[in-house]
Amino acid sequence: DSGVTQTPKHLITATGQRVTLRCSPRSGDLSVYWYQQSLDQGLQFLIQYYNGEERAKGNILERFSAQQFPDLHSELNLSSLELGDSALYFCASGTPVADTQYFGPGTRLTVL
Amino acid sequence: DAKTTQPPSMDCAEGRAANLPCNHSTISGNEYVYWYRQIHSQGPQYIIHGLKNNETNEMASLIITEDRKSSTLILPHATLRDTAVYYCIVRANYGGATNKLIFGTGTLLAVQP
Numbered sequence: 001d002s003g004v005t006q007t008p009k010h011l012i013t014a015t016g017q018r019v020t021l022r023c024s025p026r027s028g029d030l031s032v033y034w035y036q037q038s039l040d041q042g043l044q045f046l047i048q049y050y051n052g053e054e055r056a057k058g059n060i061l062e063r064f065s066a067q068q069f070p071d072l073h074s075e076l077n078l079s080s081l082e083l084g085d086s087a088l089y090f091c092a093s094g095t096p097v098a099d100t101q102y103f104g105p106g107t108r109l110t111v112l
Numbered sequence: 113d114a115k116t117t118q119p120p121s122m123d124c125a126e127g128r129a130a131n132l133p134c135n136h137s138t139i140s141g142n143e144y145v146y147w148y149r150q151i152h153s154q155g156p157q158y159i160i161h162g163l164k165n166n167e168t169n170e171m172a173s174l175i176i177t178e179d180r181k182s183s184t185l186i187l188p189h190a191t192l193r194d195t196a197v198y199y200c201i202v203r204a205n206y207g208g209a210t211n212k213l214i215f216g217t218g219t220l221l222a223v224q225p
Contacts, residue, residue, distance in 0.1 A: 002157070031211070033212060094211060101213060
C-alpha cells in the first residue's frame with residue numbers, strides 16, 4: 001500500500017460524457033502527478049501540481065483539466081470523452097526531500 | 113532528460129539473481145538513475161535511485177558504471193512476485209519542484225519457477 005488513494009477504481013461511461021477522477025496523496029506530500037497508461041502509448045505524464053499550483057504539463061489534451069485543492073487532494077476532469085480515452089489513470093504523490101513518487105492503484109476508465 | 117535503452121524482456125529462475133541492464137550514454141552530471149517497476153496493471157512502484165555511487169536497499173541493488181553511461185539493477189533472489197515491467201529512468205533531481213517521470217518501454221522480467 002503506497003498510501004496514495006484513487007477513486008473510483010473502475011469507471012464505465014459513454015462517448016461525449018464527462019468524468020472526474022480523484023486522488024488523495026500520501027500525508028505530507030505536496031506534489032501530485034497524473035499519468036495515463038493506454039495499450040498503445042504506454043505510461044505518459046499528464047500534469048503535475050505542487051502545493052496547489054500547476055507545475056508541469058505533459059501530453060494532456062485540452063479536454064482534460066486538473067486541480068489541486070487546499071487539502072492537497074487532486075481531481076482530474078476528462079470531458080467530451082472519446083473511445084481513445086479508455087485507459088488506466090494513475091496518480092502519484094511526491095516527497096520534496098527524497099524526490100521519489102508513490103503511485104496509487106489507478107482508475108480504469110472505459111469509454112463505450 | 114537523458115534517453116535510456118533497456119532490453120524488452122528477460123527471464124530469470126526463481127531464487128537466482130536478476131540483473132537488469134540499462135544504457136544511458138547521454139546522461140548529464142546532475143541526472144540521477146531511477147528504477148521503478150509495474151506489476152501487471154498496478155501502479156508503478158519505486159525501487160531505488162542513485163547518482164554515481166552504488167546503492168542498496170531492502171528491495172534491490174543499483175550498480176552504476178564509473179562513466180555513468182550504464183547501470184544494472186540487481187534483485188538478489190528473484191521470486192515469482194518480482195515478475196513485472198522494470199523501468200529505468202534518468203532524470204535531474206529538482207527537489208520536488210518539477211519531477212515528472214518519463215517512462216520508456218521498460219524490461220519485462222519473467223521469473224520462472
